[in-house]
Amino acid sequence: xxxxxxxxxxxxxxxxxxxxxxxxxxxxxxxxxxxxxxxxxxxxxxxxxxxxxxxxxxxxxxxxxxxxxxxxxxxxxxxxxxxxxxxxxxxxxxxxxxxxxxxxxxxxxxxxxxxxxxxx
Amino acid sequence: xxxxxxxxxxxxxxxxxxxxxxxxxxxxxxxxxxxxxxxxxxxxxxxxxxxxxxxxxxxxxxxxxxxxxxxxxxxxxxxxxxxxxxxxxxxxxxxxxxxxxxxxxxxxxxxxxxxxxxxx
Numbered sequence: 148x149x150x151x152x153x154x155x156x157x158x159x160x161x162x163x164x165x166x167x168x169x170x171x172x173x174x175x176x177x178x179x180x181x182x183x184x185x186x187x188x189x190x191x192x193x194x195x196x197x198x199x200x201x202x203x204x205x206x207x208x209x210x211x212x213x214x215x216x217x218x219x220x221x222x223x224x225x226x227x228x229x230x231x232x233x234x235x236x237x238x239x240x241x242x243x244x245x246x247x248x249x250x251x252x253x254x255x256x257x258x259x260x261x262x263x264x265x266x267x
Numbered sequence: 268x269x270x271x272x273x274x275x276x277x278x279x280x281x282x283x284x285x286x287x288x289x290x291x292x293x294x295x296x297x298x299x300x301x302x303x304x305x306x307x308x309x310x311x312x313x314x315x316x317x318x319x320x321x322x323x324x325x326x327x328x329x330x331x332x333x334x335x336x337x338x339x340x341x342x343x344x345x346x347x348x349x350x351x352x353x354x355x356x357x358x359x360x361x362x363x364x365x366x367x368x369x370x371x372x373x374x375x376x377x378x379x380x381x382x383x384x385x386x387x
Contacts, residue, residue, distance in 0.1 A: 150373045166286050166295060173293025175286060178349040190373060222381070224368035225361050229298040231369040241345050248344035249351040253270045253310060261342070 152186040156228040162198060163230055167208075167240065170219040170233040176240035177248040179206075181230065186221075193218045195232055214238040239265050272306040276348040282318060283350055287328075287360065290339040290353040296360035297368040299326075301350065306341075313338045315352055334358040359385050 157163050162180040169176055179197040181189065185205060188196040192207075195216035199206040209215030216234040223230050241248040243264060250262035277283050282300040289296055299317040301309065305325060308316040312327075315336035319326040329335030336354040343350050361368040363384060370382035 148378045150376055150378045164284055164298060166298065168295055175288055175295065175351055178284060178286065178344065190376075221373045222369040223371055223373075224298065225363050225365075225370070226368070229368075231295055243345050245345075248346070248349075249342040250345070251343055253341045253343075256270055256310075258268045258270045 150190075152183045152190075154227065155183070155186065155223060155230075156226065157183065158228075160200075162200070163228060165195075165197065165230040165232055167195065167216060167232045167234050167236070169236050171235070174247055175249060176216075176234070176236055176246070179208075186230070189218055189232070190221060195234055209237060212238070214240065216240070270310075272303045272310075274347065275303070275306065275343060275350075276346065277303065278348075280320075282320070283348060285315075285317065285350040285352055287315065287336060287352045287354050287356070289356050291355070294367055295369060296336075296354070296356055296366070299328075306350070309338055309352070310341060315354055329357060332358070334360065336360070 155163050161182045165181050166178050167176045182198045185196045185198045195208045195218055197206045215237050219233040239246050245262045245264050252259050252261050275283050281302045285301050286298050287296045302318045305316050305318045315328045315338055317326045335357050339353040359366050365382050365384050372379050372381050
């Protein structure tokens with residue numbers, strides 16, 4: 148069956164959450180959002196392209212920072228309302244310069260930083 | 268610093284997306300939602316507890332199916348608006364009886380099923 152980006156279930160803002168996972172290691176890097184056109188652009192270009200809710204614009208990941216995400220495979224879930232993008236991440240995925248945005252853990256009720264920024 | 272579930276950024280429905288990842292393998296299992304009280308219950312009980320948007324009720328994962336998620340670690344992202352739950356999943360995470368909800372991939376423009384239901 149041919150994949151149709153419009154067959155996904157978007158929220159009231161026309162967006163679907165996307166989990167980016169490093170293909171080589173399985174590390175979960177970040178979560179962001181796509182609209183139908185961002186899904187199409189991502190598949191056509193092979194460069195992961197989100198929709199920035201704050202800027203209300205397409206956001207080609209790494210376009211300014213160089214920390215691009217090359218798409219390895221796009222998957223979607225049973226309800227067709229969440230995407231999983233397997234990627235090859237160049238440099239840090241997080242704007243704090245950490246490899247992953249999920250750098251804080253809750254341990255024994257305390258917030259613990261489990262990842263340091265990458266030093267260039 | 269002590270972790271305060273109310274310090275997370277919830278959406279207009281009071282919810283935050285949660286990615287469940289198998290701690291042992293790194294496999295992304297599913298994405299669901301929590302409100303602040305679900306976060307508290309998850310941390311206190313060690314049993315991953317979501318908020319069901321369709322049922323508008325707490326949803327202790329696996330309570331009826333037995334396919335529970337034991338919490339290994341709860342992490343949160345740079346914007347404090349997404350959670351990553353590392354879990355030990357018993358049985359399939361997906362209601363289709365597949366290990367992960369992300370069992371469909373887009374390959375060369377076609378939808379491909381990459382995972383079969385678990386046969387009991």
